Each structure stands twice: as C-alpha cells, then as structure tokens.
Amino acid sequence: MIETRAPGKLYIAGEYAVVEPGHPAVLVAVDRCITVRLTAGSQMGKVHSTRYGHGPVTWVRDADGQIVTDRSPYDYVTATISVMEKLRAERGLAPRYFDLHIDSELDDEDGRKFGLGSSAAVTVAVVAALDEFYRMGLSLTERFRIGLLATVEVAPRASGGDVAASTFGGFVHYTSPDRQELRRLAASASVEQVLGSAVWQDCRISQLGPLAGLRLLVGWTGSPASTERLVERVQHQAAGSPGRAGGNQSGPDADYQAFLAGARTGVEELVAAWSREPAVVLRVIGSFRTLLQGLGRLRGTQIETGQLGALCDLAERCGAAAKPSGAGGGDCGIALMPDGRDPGTLLARWRQAGILPLGLNPYPAQQETREASR
Known part of the structure; x- marks a missing residue:
C-alpha cells in the first residue's frame, strides 16, 4: 500500500487578485490533511471517498487509453488520474489499475468544508500517490504543475495558489500563470511538453520562513x-x-x-x-x-x-x-x-x-x- 498526505491551506493575503495572471499572494499550508491510500487493483480502478456516497467511483480505460468513469461530473480526482495516466503513457510505462481510498481532515463531523482547500489537497495527494506507484520520480515543481493542469480542467478560474501551498508546505509566496493559455496548450500538446513550456515563466513559487513575532x-x-x-x-x-x-x-x-x-x-x-x-x-x-x-x-x-x-x-x-x-x-x-x-x-x-x-x-x-x- 502507498499512503500520501497533502495539507490544506489558508490565504494570508492576495486572494481574488491572484486569479489574474502575474499577480501574487501569500498562503500557508496547515496541519490538517487529505490522506490517499493506494492499492494495486485489477480489471478496473476504484475511488473510495465519503463524498461519493455509499459506493466507490469506478473507472476503466477505453480503447484509446482515456479514463472513463461511471459517474459525472468530472471531478478533481478523476481529472488528476487522467493527467497522470497521459504522462504515464508518454513515458512508456505499463498501465496498471489501482484503487484509491481518500480520507479528509478538512471537513467537520457533518461533512461541511472548513474552506481549507480540500480540492487542491486531494489533487496533490493523488499526484504524489501515482508518482510513487509508477515510479516517475517527479520533482515538487512537476507535481505542482500536474496538479494545476488537472485543477483547471475542473475549475478554469482557479489560481493554483492552493495547489502550490499543498505541494510545497509552509508559508508560500505565489504568483499565478496564465491558466487560459495553459488550458489551450494542454488541449494540443503532450503533458511532457506542457511541463517544460514557457507558459510557466510568470509562475513563481517561493517559500517564506516562519512568521516572526x-x-x-x-x-x-x-x-x-x-x-x-x-x-x-x-x-x-x-x-x-x-x-x-x-x-x-x-x-x-x-x-x-x-x-x-x-x-x-x-x-x-x-x-x-x-x-x-x-x-x-x-x-x-x-x-x-x-x-x-x-x-x-x-x-x-x-x-x-x-x-x-x-x-x-x-x-x-x-x-x-x-x-x-x-x-x-x-x-x-x-x-x-x-x-x-x-x-x-x-x-x-x-x-x-x-x-x-x-x-x-x-x-x-x-x-x-x-x-x-x-
């Protein structure tokens, strides 16, 4: 079994402005997390989460290798699986099925969200789990970029600040890239090409030290x-x-x-x-x-x-x-x-x-x- 955790986040300053390309914000990753446990599967994949109700979401690959789920709408977990599976195919790694079990500390006992970025945290945790499962050896920067690629497929206006905080932890100084351009590029290019493209040139992520005093x-x-x-x-x-x-x-x-x-x-x-x-x-x-x-x-x-x-x-x-x-x-x-x-x-x-x-x-x-x- 592979187990990964990704923290929630809070904005310290710069919310709303950061959705505009090139604008900065400061965020903090917090010590409540999403936990993803991955086990190898067979014949189909399953995603177990309380957000899906009683039964898991199941998924298979079609003849073209695309991910097909038994439910809609397209959500952050299935979007992340799709991007990681594209990268897996581009790198010539053999396809495998797997099951994901997702647990959250980012809700109250009634399932109400605290507003701590659960969508970003689950995206980052799934990227980390599949990185380990397929032994891709991704850097944190590559994990962040993949996480943002998956995120903008579901929420095109998302700045990515929450994905950066969940990936890098601590206090993060973040500047957003142009996500419209990122989506346009992703529609025609490989994941590898997107990861290395100039679309990230305005995206800045740096970690700040502890907040003194x-x-x-x-x-x-x-x-x-x-x-x-x-x-x-x-x-x-x-x-x-x-x-x-x-x-x-x-x-x-x-x-x-x-x-x-x-x-x-x-x-x-x-x-x-x-x-x-x-x-x-x-x-x-x-x-x-x-x-x-x-x-x-x-x-x-x-x-x-x-x-x-x-x-x-x-x-x-x-x-x-x-x-x-x-x-x-x-x-x-x-x-x-x-x-x-x-x-x-x-x-x-x-x-x-x-x-x-x-x-x-x-x-x-x-x-x-x-x-x-x-």
Missing part, C-alpha cells in the same frame, strides 16, 4: 462558501481593462485595477516585512481587510459576511490584525496576534460569537529532492 489564529464561521461561484461574481474584465500585470489602468473598470494594484503593493510589503517587522505585517493585514471590503462593494458581493466581520472586529479589539481568508462569503478568517499576548481571550470571544477556533498550525515546508527535469 506573530501567532496565526484561525476561526471558522460555520458557513461554507463556494470559492468558484464567488470568484466568478467578482472577476470581471471590462473592455480596456485586461486585469493583467501592467494592464491598462484607465479603462472602464479602473476601480478593479486599483484593487489589483493595491493588492500587489500589499503583498510586496508583506513579503519584505515578513521575518523582520511584525508591526508592518499587522498593518498590511489590516489594509487587506479594507481592500476586500472595497472589492465586495464594487462587485455587489458579500465577501466579509456578518460573522467574518465579527471575527475580525473581535480580533482587532484584542490587539490582533484580522481579515477573511480566501473567497470569504463564509468559511474562515485569520488573525495575527503579537507574541506575548494571550490568545485565550480572543478565542473565548470567538466561541461566544458562534465562531469555531480551528487550532491550526503551519504544515512543515517541503524541500525539492531534485530539480525539475524540464
């Missing part, structure tokens, strides 16, 4: 939100405002361009102050709360719900800086509290307000064992 606290509002639906509402590229780094700032959606510019500046300030200036980090986190509030008003979308607002307000009264994490609309908020302050008061006040402290810690950073082959 500050403690990360996480609260869950109990209201799961759909990231894809919220991003679709917010992301709007008006004529003359392509939403790219260096794009036209004078188009009809100049307010959105101002949001992107503010987010870029904020991430740059955050990274520069990360390990040296806790006071600057706190100020920047507070500014991101304001940025997200403004974006919500601009798009007529409630990013900071009443519960998230209460989470942030209570944290600020206790001397911390706080903001929604990720798409908002529910799910999680984060607070950064200076060392030396007792977090117990804030955690108690969160509980009184119906906000569940999650007790998360950063997942250890992972190191490349070799350079990407391409």
Whole structure:
C-alpha cells in the first residue's frame, strides 16, 4: 500500500487578485490533511471517498487509453488520474489499475468544508500517490504543475495558489500563470511538453520562513462558501481593462485595477516585512481587510459576511490584525496576534460569537529532492 498526505491551506493575503495572471499572494499550508491510500487493483480502478456516497467511483480505460468513469461530473480526482495516466503513457510505462481510498481532515463531523482547500489537497495527494506507484520520480515543481493542469480542467478560474501551498508546505509566496493559455496548450500538446513550456515563466513559487513575532489564529464561521461561484461574481474584465500585470489602468473598470494594484503593493510589503517587522505585517493585514471590503462593494458581493466581520472586529479589539481568508462569503478568517499576548481571550470571544477556533498550525515546508527535469 502507498499512503500520501497533502495539507490544506489558508490565504494570508492576495486572494481574488491572484486569479489574474502575474499577480501574487501569500498562503500557508496547515496541519490538517487529505490522506490517499493506494492499492494495486485489477480489471478496473476504484475511488473510495465519503463524498461519493455509499459506493466507490469506478473507472476503466477505453480503447484509446482515456479514463472513463461511471459517474459525472468530472471531478478533481478523476481529472488528476487522467493527467497522470497521459504522462504515464508518454513515458512508456505499463498501465496498471489501482484503487484509491481518500480520507479528509478538512471537513467537520457533518461533512461541511472548513474552506481549507480540500480540492487542491486531494489533487496533490493523488499526484504524489501515482508518482510513487509508477515510479516517475517527479520533482515538487512537476507535481505542482500536474496538479494545476488537472485543477483547471475542473475549475478554469482557479489560481493554483492552493495547489502550490499543498505541494510545497509552509508559508508560500505565489504568483499565478496564465491558466487560459495553459488550458489551450494542454488541449494540443503532450503533458511532457506542457511541463517544460514557457507558459510557466510568470509562475513563481517561493517559500517564506516562519512568521516572526506573530501567532496565526484561525476561526471558522460555520458557513461554507463556494470559492468558484464567488470568484466568478467578482472577476470581471471590462473592455480596456485586461486585469493583467501592467494592464491598462484607465479603462472602464479602473476601480478593479486599483484593487489589483493595491493588492500587489500589499503583498510586496508583506513579503519584505515578513521575518523582520511584525508591526508592518499587522498593518498590511489590516489594509487587506479594507481592500476586500472595497472589492465586495464594487462587485455587489458579500465577501466579509456578518460573522467574518465579527471575527475580525473581535480580533482587532484584542490587539490582533484580522481579515477573511480566501473567497470569504463564509468559511474562515485569520488573525495575527503579537507574541506575548494571550490568545485565550480572543478565542473565548470567538466561541461566544458562534465562531469555531480551528487550532491550526503551519504544515512543515517541503524541500525539492531534485530539480525539475524540464
């Protein structure tokens, strides 16, 4: 049996802006995980998960070697299997069937998502399991790229920040590639060609050190939100405002361009102050709360719900800086509290307000064992 684990994630700063190619964000991988256990199979493959109900999803290969499942819609697990099977065929490795058993720590007892990036975590864990099963020897960078290839087949707007955090662990400074171009290339090129193409040239992933002088606290509002639906509402590229780094700032959606510019500046300030200036980090986190509030008003979308607002307000009264994490609309908020302050008061006040402290810690950073082959 092969067993792999991949952590969930939280956004520290840069959410929404990072969906635009070339825009950065900071994320943290957290110590709740998806676990995938792989066993060799025969005649067909099976995927066992509580998300599929009572029975497993089964899959076979058709005459052309394509993956055919007994259910729809196409999901992250089957998309990941398909990409890895294409790469396996390109490398001349013999096809084999296998069963996957998937367990999650990223939901509550009723199966409600905490908003910790379970889709990315399961994608990364499946890539790692099949890498080991077929003995491909992929680098972390190659695993990330394969994970993003699979992800954009299911969610074309996904930035890939969650895939990067789940792959590399720790605190991650991430800049997104052009996923539309990635999908166009993937439709006509081999997986090997995509892995080594120039489409990744604007994608940057670097690991930040520990967050000095500050403690990360996480609260869950109990209201799961759909990231894809919220991003679709917010992301709007008006004529003359392509939403790219260096794009036209004078188009009809100049307010959105101002949001992107503010987010870029904020991430740059955050990274520069990360390990040296806790006071600057706190100020920047507070500014991101304001940025997200403004974006919500601009798009007529409630990013900071009443519960998230209460989470942030209570944290600020206790001397911390706080903001929604990720798409908002529910799910999680984060607070950064200076060392030396007792977090117990804030955690108690969160509980009184119906906000569940999650007790998360950063997942250890992972190191490349070799350079990407391409």
